[in-house]
Amino acid sequence: MGVNINIPAFEATPLDDIAHIAATARSSFQSQKTKDVEWRLVQLRKLYWGLTDYTEKFQAALKKDLNKPPHDAILSEIHHLIQDLNLTLKKLKDWVKDDKDIDYPWTFSAMKPRVRKEPLGAVLVIGAYNVPLMLSLAPFIGAMAAGCTAVLKPSENAPATAMVMKEMVEKYLDPSSFFVINGAIPESTALLNEKWAKIFYTGNNTVARIVSKKAAETLTPVTLELGGRNPSFVSKSADVALAARRLLWGKTMNAGQICLSQNYVLVEREVVDDFIKYLKATYHEFYPTGAQSSEDYARIINERQFDRIKKMLDTTKGKIVLGGETDRSDLYISPTVVLLDSPDDPMMAEESFGPIWSILPYDNLEDAINTANSVDPTPLSLMTFGSKSENQKILGRVTSGGASINDAWMHGGIATLPFGGVGESGTGSYHGRASFDCFTHRRTVVEVPGWMDKLLRVRYAPLDATELKRHLWMTGSKPGFDRDGKVLSGPSYWLWLVFGLGGPSAKGALLRWMVLFASAYGAFFQWKKYQS
Template sequence: MTSDIKIPAFEATPIDSIPQIAATVRQSYQSQKTKDVEWRLVQLRKLYWGLTDYSENFQAALKKDLNKPPHDAILSEIHHLIQELNLTLKKLKDWVKDDKDIEYPWTFSAMKPRIKKEPLGAVLIIGPYNFPLMLNIAPLIGAIAAGCTAVIKPSESAPATAMAMKEMVEKYLDPESFVVVNGRIPESTALLNEKWDKIFYTGGASVAKIIAKKAAETLTPVTLELGGRNPSFISKSTNLALAARRLMWGKTLNAGQVCLSQNYVTVQRDVVDDFVKHLNVVYKEFYPNGAKTSVDYARIVNEQQFDRIKKMLDTTNGKIVLGGETDRSDLYISPTVVLVDSVDDPMMKDESFGPVWSIIPYDTIDDAIKIMNTVDPTPLSLTTFGSKAENEKILSHVTSGGATINDAWMHGAISTLPFGGVGESGMGSYHGRAGFECFTHRRTIVEVPNWMDKLLRPRYPPFSAPDFKRHLWMTSTKPNFDRDGKPLSGPGYWLWLIFGLGGPSAKGALLRWIVLLTSAYAVFSRYRSGRGLEFWK
């Protein structure tokens, strides 16, 4: 039983040990051992067993930090990570292969261009408190898969999970390559003072700006997974009962502390009252005796976040149409919906990151789009419940990191798909293959054979005008469009497209084909005569 598991008291990592920790993971990377794919697979397998063996520890820790129900801890954190690990273990040997099926001009074919996947190096992962296990370990999976070493800095606002994570990592993973550093602002500052090859941060925009500024001093690349004032759309075409059910789930999981959940819903004015009725019905269905007494409802992480959310409710000019109950001593805020009439209402100005959200009426779909683009032009998530035509118009006119049609943020629940923000909601993406690529450098490599030196003559001094002219002729192509930007068409164009022998480049293409076929025949003839090796030297 999770109630019987003892959670270690939170203990900050000594600040004076942080430089040595950073040096150790750098040295581990420089040892080259992490470039061995089999080594990476072993670490990922050990992480799998660590998550499995510590499942009850993490459930107990998440219960202590957020009052997170055990089934939520399993589904939204532990099971999600297990799925991502299974995918990575299955696909990693394919992901690490050189890319050879790439586009390049035929004149470079002999150089055998390829893209080699190489790890970035020693990385720093800074995680948040809302999903304190999943949002630290998911990027770690990508880092291990890519061949990086890593220091993980969990949020001090989820101390029990941070300590359980530290214990698991130390027990199951290579201690020279993967280290958990716990602490608060001083420890985070000390970590940022070290040089990293990549920083991965999940959290709020204000801290992200500090991290990005610090990273810029050493030209360190960053991935920022932030949040936003996420919109949702409902019209007369919507199944209101279903939308109410799904949006209520999306905003009550983890007490609404989900970066993807809706901050507000634009609802066509004619159906606002009906939608509110459906919300109240589904609330009573989810929590027959109220959310406060339910074992399925989490709590706000701490008093600071409680006060921030409650201030939004205290200062709104809108009308509370569902919920509104709060209890600071229990860090409880009930699922709350506020009907507002202005984008300037306090409920609309900030990301709630809690179980409270707004309804703002609109008259036409263009009005709804205008509201969304005014409130937050680049939210992390967008959900829309309209007709097919309405949904497509919303998707084409409103930008977001990801989007879900007819549900709440399910695009972020699929561990195989890229997840990330855009604009002020973040940069970069991860999960699945995208997680591997997040910590990978794509290194272009070509191999120039000795025999090509005669073809490369135009680049050498002394300059030869005939050789240079021949080179341009061999490597140039004619456009397949006219001066007005219109594509060329007709029989001549199709000959040019298929064979390279028609249209405006007919003469050049024909001669190039002659040269190419002649060269190929010459190579074949030399091999047949036994002089092939001489030719290639």
């Protein structure tokens, strides 16, 4: 990486410009140009080259904002986006096609029912500071692919990355369709005062409530990607050394500022000592001279977040079994593990969103599951290390946005798989095809030919009871179960299903088959006449 890379000084977008930018984005969408799939593909290809050409500059910006190692900048941000782009470029022409593989009564086949994919309009994307490039541009890619115009508001807490993103977007993408607005609360407020087709927000629950409340005023749909007090489970059936290694990785990457990483680990009491021993051994393997002196360890984003995390350590009643070192002048908090006696400890009161986490011993899995469900019923992430039956039981009993078995948050590391929360951890999903769907309206379309009017007689006045019966018979179906919920089977079921035998309509079943055939026969000749 080059050493003399110029990072622009952070500069907020003038408040007076925001309304004009929003209006331009709406006008650009209304021009219809973004609906052209080839136009979208060109823009996505340009973004690909923008990310490629700006790789070193983004590495430098992320180093400046978070002390993020250049290696991690590639792995967790740039390469992730490149993978997402590659899939989108490869599949977009298929994604935009009308969906004809849908379910409907066969009597409507002549109407050619289908679902058309249409962009929502001008959208707003609000990014987060912890993975500031990927969490901003991944939804942005989805908006572009769907045919929306988009305004991106990066986090002001990662100012260097925000400014480089603005520079890249303005250099490579259509200037009337895609924008980056920088700033803090005033700029965000001005953006929320505008009307959007959708708002995509990544961040915390407090701001999410503000965004949702504001969006509700104009019935604007929102996608929320939040966090949670994510649990992990380690049983005596697990490879405890491997669990320690993978969980320590998951909590040291980006200095633990990963919304998916574990907040606490429920460890079967019998292997707690071994688990701690392996954690210590892994720490010394990862950072032989300590994390603070390592070029591979990031820093806390700012003093406010540092103070919040340190307060959790200062007030805990638990025992620090790994780490505990802090340096406010360096925004450094070492990877720290605290052994707790109770889930009511201050360490468990909120999401740590940093390199600190807790161990809660358990004696039986049922108690551990109950603890997880009481701490946070809808976390963003779940990790479990145990036997196959234990893992499946945990997966079935503990709700989460996503889950990894035998690893730390790997489900969120695959760029093309859907990613999203549930309940308090968010709503909606994105990445890969899910990003396209996130900004797409599924519009049902039918074409009703003139020759079908005979078959549609049922809807016209004067209303006719016989026509209604015929219509219900033609478009309905019989259940494959009785009144007790028991599934029917055997020859009698097939006679009952096809001819209505044994049912209240058995008397007229054969007659209705004849009427149906006659109607279809008549409709065919109407169609022939219509065609000529």
